[in-house]
Amino acid sequence: MKGPDVFDQAIPTFIRQKARYIDTVQVFFSYNPPRNPYDWVNEWVTDKENDPDYFIDTSTYLDDELGFTTDQQLKLIEKYKENDPDYYRWLYLGEVVxxxxxxxxxxxxxxxxxxxxxxxxxDLYFSMDIGHDVSATTCGAYGLSVNGNLYVLDTYYYSPAGKVRKKPPTELAQDVHDFVEGICDRYNMDPANMTADSADGALDNQYYSMFGVHWHKVAKKKKVEMIDRAQDMLAQGRIFVLDIENNQVFLSEHRDYRWDEKTLNSDDPKVIKEKDHTCDQFMYLCLDNERDFDLKW
Structure with a gap:
């Protein structure tokens, strides 16, 4: 849903179907609140708290008296609670944190x-954020383990900033191909998926022209939604980074990745678009492979 106007259209439709043997039509809404207090649905619910025609109720897994929550689910919930309490409060207690x-x-x-x-x-996975004349191109190599953990194996990173001669698509395609082949040889595995920014066309076309392989274009969503996938895996304690020189840029960019404070009080907050290229390719990876990573069923 895009906004409260959806309810303005749907509720009258439901009410018109009132059966003769009832006095009023009751409409039920069920949702998990987004973390952002300024998201439209959170503001809509807050507004309805003072409306006598609406009854606002809350419940969590802690209210389960019939045993719907299995021991396996409770074990997973405890992982969230231990690894990232704020994420747990939002995901399982429904708090707008x-x-x-x-x-x-x-x-x-x-x-x-x-x-x-x-x-x-x-399984091996690759994910690429593709820059242009003044923006970095990065490709991450990731390994999914038998226990469901995700390892950041290696990172290719090229920034044209400050360079008089910038690499053309032919050189970038060759660099990325050599990186991918090197990782595959190192682990004696073929890629399960190779994800790329859907906004790019030139480098993918060049890569296909040279090596006969197209990268899978991720179906991007709002930044908050894409970040949620990565945060989900982190909160489960499933992300591990090999402590090698090439991965230091991955670590530093994720350490410094921040929301733009000017946009926090809105329903579509933005990140600061500086040194965020490994952050982008990591969230593309999580989004494009969410079923493989048990983020979606």
Missing amino acids: GLGTNVYNFDLFKKVDQIPDNDYLT
């Missing part, structure tokens, strides 16, 4: 020296 200025809780990016033997990789 706000966005803050830092997009991510950086402590949830766990640095590791190697992948444990009992958490071996099952």
Whole structure:
């Protein structure tokens, strides 16, 4: 739904269907509140709290007296609660916790020296954010493990800033191809998926011309919605970053990734668009592979 005008159209339609044997038509709404207090649906509910024609009720898994919540679900909920209390309060207690200025809780990016033997990789993924003359191009290599963890394996990063001679699409395509092939050889695996920014055409066309492979264009959503996928995995404690030199740019950009304070009091907050290229390709990865990552069923 885009706004409260949807209700203005739907409610009269429901009421018109009133059966003769009832006095009034009761319309029920059920929703999980977005974190942003200025999201339209949160403001709509707040407005209806003082409307005598509406009854506002809240419930969480803690109110489950019939046993709908399984032990497996409770175990997962405890992971959220332990790893990211604010995310838990929003996702499972329905609290409008706000966005803050830092997009991510950086402590949830766990640095590791190697992948444990009992958490071996099952699939390889690549995700690319493609820049232009003054913007960086980055490609991330990721491994999904047998235990459902996601490892940041390596990062390719090229910034044309300050360079007199900037790499043309042919060189960028060759660089990315060499990076992908190197990772595949290192782990002796083929990619399960290769995700790219849907706004790009030139580099993908060049890549296909040279190597016969198209990258899958992610169906982008609002920034808040895409970030939610990444935050979900982080809150479950499932993100690990190999502590190598190439991944330091991934870590630093996610550490410094922030909301634009000027837009926080709106229903469509924006991030600060500076040094955010690995952040973009990471959220593209989570969105494009949400079923593989158990973020969507």
